[in-house]
Amino acid sequence: MITTRARGLANLHAGVTTLGVGLFFWLYGEFIMRYVPIVRLSREVNLIPYFACVISGMLLASRDLSRLSVPFHGMDVGEAARLAGRQVGFMAVLTFAMMFATLDRSISRLFLGTFLVWSWLGLVLVNLRLPRALARLVFQQGHQLPTLFVGRVASFAQLNPWILEKQPLGVAPLGFLTDDPLPETASELPGLPLGRVSDLSRVLAERVVGQVMLLELPRTDAAAQAVIALCQEHGCRLLIHNDTAKNYTHSLVPTTEAGRHFYTLQEEPLEDPLNRLLKRACDIAISLPIVVVLLPLLSGWVWIMQRFQAPGPLFHVRERRGQNGRAFRMVKFRSMHLATADPAAESKQAGPGDARIFPFGRFMRRRSIDEFPQFWNVLVGDMSVVGPRPYMPLLDEEFRQRTRGYRTRHVVKPGITGLAQSLGYRGEVTDPGLLDRRLYWDVHYITHWSLWLDLQITVRTLGQLLWPPRTAY
Numbered sequence: 001m002i003t004t005r006a007r008g009l010a011n012l013h014a015g016v017t018t019l020g021v022g023l024f025f026w027l028y029g030e031f032i033m034r035y036v037p038i039v040r041l042s043r044e045v046n047l048i049p050y051f052a053c054v055i056s057g058m059l060l061a062s063r064d065l066s067r068l069s070v071p072f073h074g075m076d077v078g079e080a081a082r083l084a085g086r087q088v089g090f091m092a093v094l095t096f097a098m099m100f101a102t103l104d105r106s107i108s109r110l111f112l113g114t115f116l117v118w119s120w121l122g123l124v125l126v127n128l129r130l131p132r133a134l135a136r137l138v139f140q141q142g143h144q145l146p147t148l149f150v151g152r153v154a155s156f157a158q159l160n161p162w163i164l165e166k167q168p169l170g171v172a173p174l175g176f177l178t179d180d181p182l183p184e185t186a187s188e189l190p191g192l193p194l195g196r197v198s199d200l201s202r203v204l205a206e207r208v209v210g211q212v213m214l215l216e217l218p219r220t221d222a223a224a225q226a227v228i229a230l231c232q233e234h235g236c237r238l239l240i241h242n243d244t245a246k247n248y249t250h251s252l253v254p255t256t257e258a259g260r261h262f263y264t265l266q267e268e269p270l271e272d273p274l275n276r277l278l279k280r281a282c283d284i285a286i287s288l289p290i291v292v293v294l295l296p297l298l299s300g301w302v303w304i305m306q307r308f309q310a311p312g313p314l315f316h317v318r319e320r321r322g323q324n325g326r327a328f329r330m331v332k333f334r335s336m337h338l339a340t341a342d343p344a345a346e347s348k349q350a351g352p353g354d355a356r357i358f359p360f361g362r363f364m365r366r367r368s369i370d371e372f373p374q375f376w377n378v379l380v381g382d383m384s385v386v387g388p389r390p391y392m393p394l395l396d397e398e399f400r401q402r403t404r405g406y407r408t409r410h411v412v413k414p415g416i417t418g419l420a421q422s423l424g425y426r427g428e429v430t431d432p433g434l435l436d437r438r439l440y441w442d443v444h445y446i447t448h449w450s451l452w453l454d455l456q457i458t459v460r461t462l463g464q465l466l467w468p469p470r471t472a473y
Contacts, residue, residue, distance in 0.1 A: 002239070005139065005169045012138070013131050014062035017087075018055060020126065021119055025054050028115055032108075041108045050107065053098050057091030061452070074165065075127060084123035086452035088116050093455075132168065139170035145237070146208055149176040150197055151215025156189045159215060159241065174209060200227070204234040211237040269449040270412055278451055283385050287378040298372055302333045302364070310358040312338035315373060320390035323413045328382040330390060331373040335361030366468045368461075374416045386454045387415025388442040403435050409442045412449075419445040419453070422460035 029047055032039050061083075075083070095112055098104070149156065149163075156176065163173060175191035177199055194203050203209070212231055217240060218224035231238040269275050303314050316334040319327050336356040357365065364370040377383040383390075388409040391399065400406045420441035425434065445453065 002145075002166055002169055002171065009131060009134055009138070009169070010062075012134055013127075014059070016130065016134070017123065017126055018058040018062065021058055021087075021091075021123070022051065022055050024119065024122070025051055025115065028118065029111065032111055039108050039110050039114075041111045042106075045106045045108075047107075049098055049102070050095050050112070053094035054091050057089075057094045058087055060094075061087040061090040074168070075131065077124070077128060080127035081124050083127045084120050086450075087123055088120040089452055089455050091119065092116050135168040139168065144170040144172045145210040146172050146174040147211045147213055148174050148194070148200075148203060148207075148209045149191070149213050149215060150200060151176075151178060151241075153178055153180040153183060153189070155215035155241070160189070171211075174207065175203075177203065201230055204230055204236065209234065209236045211239060214238070214240045217242060267447050268411060270446070275449070279384060279449075279454070280381075282451065282454065283378050286385050287375040290372065290375045291379050295372060295375065298333075298369065302360075302369070305360040306334065306358075309360050310334075310337045316370075319393060320414065321393065321396050321410060322382055322390065323410060325407070325410050327393075328377065330383070331376055333364055333370040333373055335364050335370045367465055368417075368468075371416055378416065382413070384413040384415045385417070386445075386457050387413050387418055388445065389418050389421060390414035399435060403439055405443070406439060408446065409439065412446055417457060417461040418442060419457055422457045422464070 026047075029041065032041050033043060095116075099107055099109075099112070156178075163171065167173075173191040175194040176189055177195055177197050178193070179197050182193060194207075200212070204212075212227070214227065218227060228238060270279065299314060306312065306314065313334055316332045316336075317329050320330040322328045335358070337358055339356070361370070374383060375385075378385055390396075418441070420438040423441060425438045425441065445457075
């Protein structure tokens with residue numbers, strides 16, 4: 001019920017903002033054509049394809065709004081700005097892709113650019129204010145859920161932040177039933193104390209209760225059936241808090257498959273075929289022009305520098321572990337002096353002043369130029385542009401033994417760059433804490449993947465090409 005309300009509020013917000021941005025597109029175009037002659041936008045220009053890109057971008061950005069990392073109806077300025085950036089980012093990618101794909105010279109770049117800037121500013125304000133306004137409008141007095149809480153006092157304390165968070169969605173605490181003695185801080189509990197757990201039947205008969213929330217799983221089947229029967233008899237909803245996860249050291253994610261309820265260790269957005277298709281399409285769109293145009297030029301430059309400083313093969317090709325642990329051959333520009341093949345020696349991580357690296361190789365590594373041949377691995381499907389970085393097999397096994405859950409990284413394709421690397425976690429792993437933080441951000445990427453997150457990582461990585469972090473060597 002509450003999840004449905006949150007999802008409905010997010011969908012309503014998405015519909016209103018998409019409609020608003022679409023209307024703004026036409027009004028802004030009309031305003032530019034009438035009053036801003038400096039912007040070359042004539043009435044002969046066909047704006048319909050760009051309008052379709054704007055609407056499509058808004059709809060793509062609005063997927064799963066109810067699953068944001070913060071309550072959708074309680075976003076602060078930072079979250080509203082990030083959501084607006086995601087919305088404008090999708091619109092920008094689609095509109096400029098349309099412009100370059102059709103080689104359209106009639107459309108004004110200045111019009112599109114200023115439209116996106118004004119849209120971002122407007123969407124920040126709309127994302128900040130509109131969800132609260134919609135929540136007040138659709139979950140006002142007639143649609144509130146007077147909620148009776150039943151359970152232990154300790155459970156109230158754990159769920160109180162959640163209860164406060166859901167009140168804008170119409171969850172109105174009516175009171176609570178507990179068999180525990182009331183603490184001195186009883187005033188902080190949801191509503192008034194209305195009796196013991198055995199008084200549930202009496203309270204449902206005396207008061208208008210829209211929803212009963214059990215804060216723990218019933219201990220017996222008979223107790224569960226009794227509560228269900230009472231709620232059905234009085235026509236109120238029942239919500240049972242599953243406290244099973246407290247018995248595990250790892251957080252669990254509930255999921256439903258064909259009517260069966262399960263727990264899993266993490267969510268995986270890239271198991272959605274549409275998400276995989278979108279990511280693969282982006283990988284091909286980025287890697288193909290780099291492999292065809294840029295990589296041959298870079299290869300010539302690197303080959304010449306290698307001839308002077310460290311003669312030998314142009315590429316360094318070694319085995320790595322990819323998705324589901326499958327082995328593949330990863331390609332890099334060789335940045336070290338040629339040496340006899342020795343897996344143990346190669347598994348030694350490069351550090352500052354490493355004598356194995358020749359001068360131009362050090363320049364390549366600092367600017368990540370040595371990684372460019374991996375766009376070939378992306379093009380053939382072994383890697384993605386963004387994903388957890390792959391390590392040498394010996395290091396991979398060492399890290400697996402040192403860090404619990406390390407192999408979780410292998411559920412997606414490895415990447416040329418990753419969330420951890422974009423946040424500065426590059427270079428030699430000098431202590432277990434660094435490895436733990438890298439793994440944390442790799443798993444965070446897997447469980448929170450989105451095209452917008454990929455775009456953010458890519459932009460940060462491009463910035464590091466110009467201003468390398470001190471860990472890049």
